Amino acid sequence: MKFKTFFWFVGPSVFMMLLFIAAPLVSVFIQSFQVTQPIMQQIEVETCTPGFLTQTCTTEVKTVPVIDEVTGKTQTTTEWVGLQSYRNVLQMDKVWAALGSGNWGDILQIDFWKALRFTLSFTLFTLPLVIGVGLLIALAVNNAARSLRGPVIFISLLPFIITPVIGSLSIYWLFVGDGILTATLERWTGQDIAMFAQSWTIEMLMYFYRVWHVAPFAFVIFYAGLQTVNMDTLESAIIDGANRFERLRYVIVPHLMPLIIFIALIHLMDCYRVFEEIVGFRSQAHVISLQWLTFDFLTPDDAGNRAISRASASAMLTMIGIVVLLVLPLRRTWRDHKGGAH
Amino acid sequence: MYLKKLALAGVVSLMGTSAFAACAYENDVPLKSLSAGFEAWKAVTDAMAECGNFQAELDQEFRTKQPAAFEANPSLYHIGGVSNGTVTPLLNAGTIRPLDDLVAKYGQNLSPNQLIKVDGKTMAIAMMVNTQHLMYREDIFADLGIATPTSWDEVFAAAEKIKAAGVVDHAIGATMKSGWNLAQEFVNMYPGFGGAFFNADNTTAVNSDAGVKALETMAKTLAYTDPEVLVSDSTYVQQQFQQGKIAMSNLWASRAGAMNDENESSVVGKVKMAAAPIAMDGGAPATTLWWDGIVIAANITDEEADAAFRLAMEGLDEEMVKANNEAAIWLVKGYEPGPLAAGAIATATATPSAPPYPSTTQMGLLHTALGNELPAFLTGDRDAAATLVAVEEAYTTSAKEAGVLE
Numbered sequence: 001m002k003f004k005t006f007f008w009f010v011g012p013s014v015f016m017m018l019l020f021i022a023a024p025l026v027s028v029f030i031q032s033f034q035v036t037q038p039i040m041q042q043i044e045v046e047t048c049t050p051g052f053l054t055q056t057c058t059t060e061v062k063t064v065p066v067i068d069e070v071t072g073k074t075q076t077t078t079e080w081v082g083l084q085s086y087r088n089v090l091q092m093d094k095v096w097a098a099l100g101s102g103n104w105g106d107i108l109q110i111d112f113w114k115a116l117r118f119t120l121s122f123t124l125f126t127l128p129l130v131i132g133v134g135l136l137i138a139l140a141v142n143n144a145a146r147s148l149r150g151p152v153i154f155i156s157l158l159p160f161i162i163t164p165v166i167g168s169l170s171i172y173w174l175f176v177g178d179g180i181l182t183a184t185l186e187r188w189t190g191q192d193i194a195m196f197a198q199s200w201t202i203e204m205l206m207y208f209y210r211v212w213h214v215a216p217f218a219f220v221i222f223y224a225g226l227q228t229v230n231m232d233t234l235e236s237a238i239i240d241g242a243n244r245f246e247r248l249r250y251v252i253v254p255h256l257m258p259l260i261i262f263i264a265l266i267h268l269m270d271c272y273r274v275f276e277e278i279v280g281f282r283s284q285a286h287v288i289s290l291q292w293l294t295f296d297f298l299t300p301d302d303a304g305n306r307a308i309s310r311a312s313a314s315a316m317l318t319m320i321g322i323v324v325l326l327v328l329p330l331r332r333t334w335r336d337h338k339g340g341a342h
Numbered sequence: 343m344y345l346k347k348l349a350l351a352g353v354v355s356l357m358g359t360s361a362f363a364a365c366a367y368e369n370d371v372p373l374k375s376l377s378a379g380f381e382a383w384k385a386v387t388d389a390m391a392e393c394g395n396f397q398a399e400l401d402q403e404f405r406t407k408q409p410a411a412f413e414a415n416p417s418l419y420h421i422g423g424v425s426n427g428t429v430t431p432l433l434n435a436g437t438i439r440p441l442d443d444l445v446a447k448y449g450q451n452l453s454p455n456q457l458i459k460v461d462g463k464t465m466a467i468a469m470m471v472n473t474q475h476l477m478y479r480e481d482i483f484a485d486l487g488i489a490t491p492t493s494w495d496e497v498f499a500a501a502e503k504i505k506a507a508g509v510v511d512h513a514i515g516a517t518m519k520s521g522w523n524l525a526q527e528f529v530n531m532y533p534g535f536g537g538a539f540f541n542a543d544n545t546t547a548v549n550s551d552a553g554v555k556a557l558e559t560m561a562k563t564l565a566y567t568d569p570e571v572l573v574s575d576s577t578y579v580q581q582q583f584q585q586g587k588i589a590m591s592n593l594w595a596s597r598a599g600a601m602n603d604e605n606e607s608s609v610v611g612k613v614k615m616a617a618a619p620i621a622m623d624g625g626a627p628a629t630t631l632w633w634d635g636i637v638i639a640a641n642i643t644d645e646e647a648d649a650a651f652r653l654a655m656e657g658l659d660e661e662m663v664k665a666n667n668e669a670a671i672w673l674v675k676g677y678e679p680g681p682l683a684a685g686a687i688a689t690a691t692a693t694p695s696a697p698p699y700p701s702t703t704q705m706g707l708l709h710t711a712l713g714n715e716l717p718a719f720l721t722g723d724r725d726a727a728a729t730l731v732a733v734e735e736a737y738t739t740s741a742k743e744a745g746v747l748e
Contacts, residue, residue, distance in 0.1 A: 040703075045461050046461055048458065049458060049631070065435070065703075109723065109728075177570060198721075282519065285520035296714070302427040302431075303703045303704075305703065
């Protein structure tokens, strides 16, 4: 392809990526080393608030921001603080203390490490399940009678269409308190069931929800891949006496390997950013994720404070985490790619 | 500009043709408001809308939108609905205007109690008070011969009897959803034990005896609540009440009206209100007092501010209160306290009285720190002392970042 043609095809996409991904990333990177704060002053203020019948007035010293007389906006200062925000998020001093004293559990009391623990186990537990379940559905559909395939594909794709927040909220409503499913289970077992009272049940529900939601994606990809399996190889395997499992193990799976890696890559990236489940399941008391931690830093409190610097640091750490996770599968793809070229 | 004027003229002429019977005058300045979405705000904004040319936005997430929307020039909203918690960022940024001249012009019906004064200047007009107080099922208490609890010890004694009798699923309901709600429970309990939130140098003082006692009392309630209490917010507790699943709760006064809503509630007329229980002998009721009211944006023209305030006064008039008497504990003239208001009034007039929720920057930071660190204590992952240390550290980190601490 001529360079000019190539440029006009790729140009808009590169421009959008620079504008909407690279530029914000650079600004977040810079902000993670800065702290912007209002200049505060202490003044004595008399405040009167209503009781039911009379007012109570109190005079107290309040810390309030200085307002610029010209612009009418709060005066702020921006300082370079080096790695301070990262230190505030990671709290390494506490981590070393916990490791030194042997109370490893204490590490999980720190928000970042608590979030990292959950995010990693969420990502790594659901990965094999998504690939396994996706492959199973694909094989089942592939072997189903032709007349059944359409409806089966339609039904198995449904979970993937649902908006994640809505999906997780539905699961929450089904299981919380006297939700339909909890009430039914309670009637069957005669026991009081509280799915949202301890962290392990919440985590199980989250894994279940994510696998249910993403498996159709894996299924579609695998199903497409199954259509291209070389029938000659498969038939010769049958003549060689390979049973169903051996054909799967030695013919089909190797053929699908690039697709498996593709799905693993997408799934790792998606899962490391787990967020909807935390909000939908209201699980903040028990489990939090890295993405939720960033969101929490960014949410202003009633007095309007937001921890932008820590949010930036936490976002950068999340990105580093994704890169580390993706290195292994990407290296493999790269090797295969180079091998294929020769 | 020309087009805009033309459109405006069109709208105004249209307005002129329709009659607004319920409103004393016709509003000809387009106005917008942003407030919380509960029943009282619906009543007030509906009354304002009767004058025409008014668009109300009722949004429970208003607190995250309001500071930025009012900082825009011109401001995106003319009228803001605030409480003593959420007025802080507006006051700090100077995005709301003093109302004294407008009060002199249109505020004949306001009582002095309604004027929220900061340094002698009226910055907001309060319309109602709100507080978390004891709501209980009178029928159950009468059946079991339990007197109305006045202290948390009596609450636990009553809960023990109710639990033993097994008449409801859970004896106590609590708004302990992790985050803002859970932190508010501590903010209620802690001053009840005589605790102060801050030292003179803006460091926090929650890591104290009173803090430990407050946490222990909160932990005691867990024995009588739903095991999923860490996901239950005010609406959830309200529904538990309405469905007859709990027998008492320290719940918001603004939720009282829902108990007698025949469309939703199976316990109409059975829920009574009492003062918030005290935490220690001779202490104040373990709760905080809140007000809700209106503010007017600074970044709008004086004409718009004039029209906005006039409209707000129309919304906060006697007529509106008479039509919506049960929707809130109104501060507006014409309000007749019914049985639903008894608990809130008893709480607000108790001696020593419960403190108002402090509207300061530090309190916002501390509230967040509490909301994030307390769940670990209630799930049993951490003891009370370690939790308070964690709260202190979390507050210090964010206070330094916000410039409140050196």
